Amino acid sequence: MTETNLTCIICPIGCPITIKHEGNLILEITGNTCKRGAAYAEAEICHPVRTLTTTMRCEDGRMLSVKTDRPIPKQNLMDCMRLLKTRTVSLPVSVGDVLLRDVFGSNIVATENKTPLQQTLYFCL
Numbered sequence: 001m002t003e004t005n006l007t008c009i010i011c012p013i014g015c016p017i018t019i020k021h022e023g024n025l026i027l028e029i030t031g032n033t034c035k036r037g038a039a040y041a042e043a044e045i046c047h048p049v050r051t052l053t054t055t056m057r058c059e060d061g062r063m064l065s066v067k068t069d070r071p072i073p074k075q076n077l078m079d080c081m082r083l084l085k086t087r088t089v090s091l092p093v094s095v096g097d098v099l100l101r102d103v104f105g106s107n108i109v110a111t112e113n114k115t116p117l118q119q120t121l122y123f124c125l
Contacts, residue, residue, distance in 0.1 A: 001027065006044060008037040017041045048074040053111070054081060056099065058089045064114050066099060068106035076104040084108065091116045 001022055008015040015037050020028040024046045029038045043049070049071035055063040072080060080103055089099055092115045100108040 004045065006041060008032060008040055010034075010036045010040050019045055021045050050074050050077060052077055052080055052106075054084060056084050056087060056089050056108070058091055058093075058114060060091065060117055062114070062117075064089050064093060065111045066108050067111050068103070069098075069109045070106045072104040072106050080104055089114075 001020055004019045004021065006017050006019070008017050011034070013033060015032050017029060017031040017037060017040075019026060019041050026042055026045060029041050032038045032041065051068050051071050053065070053067040056066050058064050066084070068080070083103065084100075087100065089110075092113075093099070093110045094113050095110055097110045098107045099110060
């Protein structure tokens, strides 16, 4: 039997939760003050997910902030990062634009606006 301790993040109370489990089999959850805390603890043991927030390179070399539009399995975070490292973004981009579809069950979306760099010409007189 394994005992895992977490702090619940569902509400501001931040209950200290203890989960006794054997692999994905939950034996006991204690410390939560509501049912939502117990559901959070069970999900963290059985199928943890995370929203990935990172950056992608634009074609002009600048970086663009991006995120998954829904949580992906925690075990796929690094694979997703490796995939994004191989891709570039064409500009212009607006917040919410879908840059890649169906990446580990989520879409990669832009979290900032970015336009192509304006070339400034300087003349010497």
